[in-house]
Amino acid sequence: MTEFLYPPTRTPEKRPDVLTASQTVGPFFHYMLTPHDYPTRQLFTNDLTENGVAGDRIVIEGRVTDGDGEAVPDAVIEIWQADSQGRYAHPDDKRGPASNNFRGFGRSATDKDGVFKFVTVKPGAVPGVNGATQAPHIAVNVLGRGMLIHLVTRIYFEGEATNATDGILALVPAERRSTLIARRDTKNPSLYRFDIRLQGDGETVFFDV
């Protein structure tokens, strides 16, 4: 190493040749990722309607539990979805811009009881593979302490006729499909419940994408 005592050399330009590997988000992410209780400026919230958007307002609430059924109080849930017309706020959606400033992304930490919550609009149907149409759904990332890589799942909605023809749901064994379907609250029709079980009985279906 001492060959570089007063180096005229430059730091080697070595292009990394492997994908950057995932690591756990750890228990102490809140003051950066979900800083509402800290002075850090917040970029993302759990309210996707805050800019005023068109569509049916819904609330999605759920609880993250581990293999013992215990609450996971140090997870962060991210959602990505189309607007009420089924359009993504992204340049690769060539069908046109999403409506009314809808940005489609939300982030919620779980609380001490493992509960997360989003305020959003019901997404429209979006294109699937080979010209098919997908049932309304929301893409989900689950990150947390004890999770070396995030898990990917989807939220579908109870009562949607197109769930029966959705190409992704069709890949899921019938007896496990219910883990992907948010249940409408019997008293409050704008409230959906979507629990995430990381392991064991009723384990949520997670995807390899």
Next chain:
Amino acid sequence: MADVYRREGTIVHPKSLFADYRSTVKRAPQQPKIIIPQTLTEATGPVYGHESVTDSEADLTRQHDGEPLGERITVSGRVLDENGRPVPNTLLEVWQANAGGRYVHERDQHPAPLDPNFTGAGRVVTDAEGRYKFVTIKPGAYPWRNHNNAWRPAHIHFSLFGPSFLTRIVTQMYFPGDPLFPYDPIYNGITDEKARQALIALFDWDNTTPEWALGYRFDIVLRGRNATPTEEPHHD
């Protein structure tokens, strides 16, 4: 639509279950993941927030009235995709412990001092060549309760989006020569040696500033699209 983003590189990621990291044992799914085709849902992702990030957010040493304690460093690098192409205009969020190994977090119980001049949270957006740069303080190692005498190697947490839901990654950057690597189950949850090494920043002479700060370089590679993408059938 055929696969849009490459899958083969993803084998470098740790498995969900790595028993030496005890917290994975009850949090790793037992059922195999179900392979699904990539649709417009996965090929798109959030592209906002980036526009409102200010330059000052990339300097973690200027967030309070005084200078933080510890060793001032710069961390810079490039965000690339698997095809070696730069990933411009992508958001990086970072968070870390202070020089004493203590987080500004209500649940951090480590009896090291908090630094009133250091919060440890920053953001930056990559430029047209995929470059980014932070100014910060080298974080300290800290103990945790995973196993007897468990200490985390010094690290900075990185969160990146990239252009799609599939390029999202949360990772940790480590420092060269840390003696704690062989004892850390989070670092060793990555079994691929090259992938492990890639999480260790390089000492960066070019970006070391005389009389002011040591430089480290940390390049990040996100998933890329297939080199020859299959055309999506038109359906208007």
